[in-house]
Amino acid sequence: MTTPPRITDSHCHLDFPDFEGELPDILDRAREAGVHRMVTICTRLKNEPSVRALAEANAPVFYAAGTHPMSAAEEPLASVDELIAMSSHPKFVGIGESGLDYHYTAESAEIQKQSLLIHIEAAQRTGLPLIIHARAADEDMADMLSAEFRNTAYSCVMHCYCSGPELAKRCLDLGFYLSMSGIATFPKSQEVRDIFATAPVERILVETDSPYLAPVPRRGKRNEPAYTAFTAGVGAEVFNMDITDFAAQTEANFERLFTKVAAYKVAA
Incomplete structure (x- = not known):
C-alpha cells in the first residue's frame, strides 16, 4: 500500500458542533490520508479556552x-x-481569522476595519502570521493590508483564497501567502485556479476550512481535514507537479510561515 504524502491542513474549525463526539475518528482519517497536522481556528475569543484545550489534548492540532x-x-x-497574551501558548501559532466580509455583513464594515487593525497590530508585535478572511471587499482589504505593512512589516496568509486577481497580486507583492481550499476543485472555479497558477508555488498553502467547502469528490458533504488531500491533488495539477513534490513544497511553505509549528516539532 502506497504511503500518502504528508500534508498540513492549514485552516479548519475542529471545535464546531459539526464534529462533536467524532474528533478521534476525524484525526484517524486525517492521518490515513497523510494529513499529519492541522491548525484549528477559533473565530470568537470567548471560545479560546476550549479551542486551546482541544489543541493541548491532540498532538497533531495547533490553533489560532x-x-x-x-x-x-x-x-x-x-x-x-x-x-x-494568548500567543504565549506554545501551540498558539497565528492571529485570526480576521479580515473584511462585505458579502454578508457589509453593514458592519467600520467595526470590521477596527477589528482588523487590532489583529494586524497583534501580528506585527508577536511576529505570528495574520490569517485573513476576505470576501467582496478586495479594494479595502488590499489598501488596509498594504498601508499597515508599510508602517511595520508582518506575515500573512489569505485563507481560502477566492477573491480577484488584483488582491492576489497586491498580497503576493507584500510577500503574503495564498491558501487553496476545496473551492479550487469545483468545476466552475477556473478563475480561482488561474489566479493560483500565476502565484509562486513557494507561497501556496492548502486547507479545508472544514466543516465547510468540501472538495470534489466530497462536495456537498461535511468537510474534514482528511479531504485536504483532494485539494492538494488539484493543486499539483494547477502547478503541473507530482503530488509528492507539491505536498512537500506546501509543507515547506507552511513551516516557513507558521514558524512556531516548525519550532514546536523540533522541540518535541
Whole structure:
C-alpha cells in the first residue's frame, strides 16, 4: 500500500458542533490520508479556552484565535494585549481569522476595519502570521493590508483564497501567502485556479476550512481535514507537479510561515 504524502491542513474549525463526539475518528482519517497536522481556528475569543484545550489534548492540532469579521459587530472588540497574551501558548501559532466580509455583513464594515487593525497590530508585535478572511471587499482589504505593512512589516496568509486577481497580486507583492481550499476543485472555479497558477508555488498553502467547502469528490458533504488531500491533488495539477513534490513544497511553505509549528516539532 502506497504511503500518502504528508500534508498540513492549514485552516479548519475542529471545535464546531459539526464534529462533536467524532474528533478521534476525524484525526484517524486525517492521518490515513497523510494529513499529519492541522491548525484549528477559533473565530470568537470567548471560545479560546476550549479551542486551546482541544489543541493541548491532540498532538497533531495547533490553533489560532481572533474575531471573525462576520462576528465583529456581535462580539466585544479584541484588544492587542489580549491577543498577545494568548500567543504565549506554545501551540498558539497565528492571529485570526480576521479580515473584511462585505458579502454578508457589509453593514458592519467600520467595526470590521477596527477589528482588523487590532489583529494586524497583534501580528506585527508577536511576529505570528495574520490569517485573513476576505470576501467582496478586495479594494479595502488590499489598501488596509498594504498601508499597515508599510508602517511595520508582518506575515500573512489569505485563507481560502477566492477573491480577484488584483488582491492576489497586491498580497503576493507584500510577500503574503495564498491558501487553496476545496473551492479550487469545483468545476466552475477556473478563475480561482488561474489566479493560483500565476502565484509562486513557494507561497501556496492548502486547507479545508472544514466543516465547510468540501472538495470534489466530497462536495456537498461535511468537510474534514482528511479531504485536504483532494485539494492538494488539484493543486499539483494547477502547478503541473507530482503530488509528492507539491505536498512537500506546501509543507515547506507552511513551516516557513507558521514558524512556531516548525519550532514546536523540533522541540518535541
